C-alpha cells in the first residue's frame with residue numbers, strides 16, 4: 091500500500107483554509123486491515139501485531155479501533171478493549187510523517203470517551219519505558235505510572251510501564 095498522502099510534505103492535507111487542522115476520525119473497518127498492519131510495522135517494528143491479531147481484534151465487538159485520515163489515507167490508529175470490569179488501551183500509533191499535529195491526542199480522547207460511555211471506572215495501559223511523547227500524552231490525560239514490568243516487550247526486550255487513569 092502507498093504511503094499516506096502527506097509523507098512527502100507533512101503539512102499537505104492537514105491545513106484547512108484558515109490554517110486550522112482538518113482531522114477526520116472514524117471507526118476502523120475490516121478494509122483498513124492492510125494499512126493498519128503497515129502503519130504498525132512502520133511505528134512499532136518488532137513489536138507490531140501480526141495480521142492475524144489485527145484481524146481478530148478488529149472483529150472483536152468488545153474492542154473499539156479508530157483511525158485518523160490524511161488525504162483519505164489512514165495516518166493514525168488507536169484501540170481500546172472494553173470489558174465489564176476492565177478497560178485497556180490496546181494500541182496507539184501515528185505515522186511519523188504527521189506527528190505533532192494533534193492526531194495522537196484526538197485518538198486518545200476518543201478512546202477515553204469510549205471508556206466513559208461504557209461506564210468504565212478506570213483505564214489501564216502499558217507503554218514502552220522511555221517513550222517520552224506517549225508518556226507525556228498519557229500523563230496529560232490523567233494517567234499515572236503504576237509500575238515497571240521488566241522485559242515486558244519480548245521482541246525488543248524493552249521494559250514496560252503500567253499506567254492507570256481513574257475516570258470520574
Ligand SMILES: CC(C)(COP(=O)(O)OP(=O)(O)OC[C@H]1O[C@@H](n2cnc3c(N)ncnc32)[C@H](O)[C@@H]1OP(=O)(O)O)[C@@H](O)C(=O)NCCC(=O)NCCS
Nearest residue numbers: 182183184189190191192193194195217221223224226227
Ligand atoms: C505517541 C504518539 C501517538 C503521539 O502522536 P502525535 O500525533 O504526534 O501526538 P499529538 O500531536 O496529538 O500530541 C499530543 C501530546 O503528546 C505529547 N507529545 C507529542 N510529541 C511529543 C514529543 N516529541 N515530546 C514530548 N511530548 C510529546 C504532548 O503532550 C502533546 O501534547 P500537546 O497536545 O499539548 O502538544 C506518537 O508519537 C507515536 O505514534 N509514537 C510511537 C508509538 C507509541 O509510542 N505509541 C504508544 C504505545 S503505548
